Amino acid sequence: MSNLHGFTTHFPAGYPAVHPRQGSFALGSSAGSPSAGTTPQFDIFEWHPAYQSCQRFFLDHAQHDNGVQAVAALINICLPFQWSSNPVVNSSGPLPASSGQAAYSMPWPRPPAPNNPRAHPAPAWVSLVPFIRRLIITGMDKEGIMHGFFGDEWRKGVGPVHECERRNYLFAAKSGWASVKTQYDMSPQESVPFLKPLQDVQEAEIDSAEKMWSQWLYMRDWEIGPRAPEADGGES
Template sequence: MAHPSNFNSPQVRTASAANSNSTTRADDSSFDIFVWHPKYASCQRYFLDHAQHSGPVQAVSAFLNIHLPYQRDPPTNSSTVVSPMRSTDPGVGLSNASSIGGPSTLPFPPAPSISLTPYIRRLVVTGLDFPGVLHGFFGDDWAAGIGPLHEQERRNYMFAAKSGGWSSVKNAYDMAPLETVPFLRPLQGVVEPEVVAAEKSWSEFMAFEDWMIGPRAPAGNRQAGGNGAGNTGGIR
């Protein structure tokens, strides 16, 4: 999987934008975490093994004041990260996946235990979360892998801006003590459906604050037979 040398190249921008249109929202009742997870794991491996070692990603990360895994102690790539499913002790971890309702053998390799969320958040609040950069950081599977998380983080940023002033928002996105956010920009590339969806979610949260939930929820906000967490299949 090749990584782009130019985040703004027309080829990367066009391909990524097309993929992002098919992203399923994480709060959609049809969202299937077992379909999503292999794509997210692909983004993790791309970020660890390719992106963090590329000049463009290193430049952007330095500008945004966030350390990459290779700069941490110890340095990290996907082959050096040990997840619970990679334990050398056969009695440790998820070796018996049937205990949580899944198959006894995994259909894909275990994912590296590193979160991509801090990098998604930093790109969102600095206004650099356009498709070419997301492709450069997370690879060809970015739309399906981190796309749902990216959409949710954009909404979270809108909520943070609505619920507090500039200093409280910056404080929420700073990573103490050294990786503070150098600047904040209003959400970029916003489209009307995104604002409408955020307004609906905000109204639901306001109702929740007033305990207007369950049978007390406004008629338009009641969810029959679901909690919006997506399809978790056979987990018990």
């Protein structure tokens, strides 16, 4: 039975501002969350196990679910077990390298097959970012689909990535349709079949993106450090 159900979008907290010498990291406000307008604390050591849980769920369960496979086919992205080079069927590790008519190189690194067959294989590491990005740009990043792909802890585990990539999509849109499609195409076999404007956007999410875009414009013009504008949030 498919795990995909429900279509209420949730906007979790964003990526932390990294302060390596501190035990917890400050976050910006979360669009649409109960803590919007506040500065919740984010502990990277609490977040990481949740992200790993999402990875294991995706590899061990979601990619073998008929509903997830249907969504992946619609948005034209291969699931790890479908990779023709070093397919990953579960979180235990990749299968031996293989090739065939559908073989092609991918733009993000794949985990290599273990060289020593007697050694215990390391747990598979598969980046979830390409899948999150593809769901966002095709308007498929609904709560039910995110849950179906990444499990019960998706808000805590991949929520920060989801929010950040939604913001990146807003930024990319400023460069024009053709440029955006090129940026999000992954290979000739996994090109983006269609693009949709960002779905279920809330005002707080746009406000947050505007402030960060202004900071990027300051960076572009070297208005940083001692040259940073005193006004907060103004666009250069």
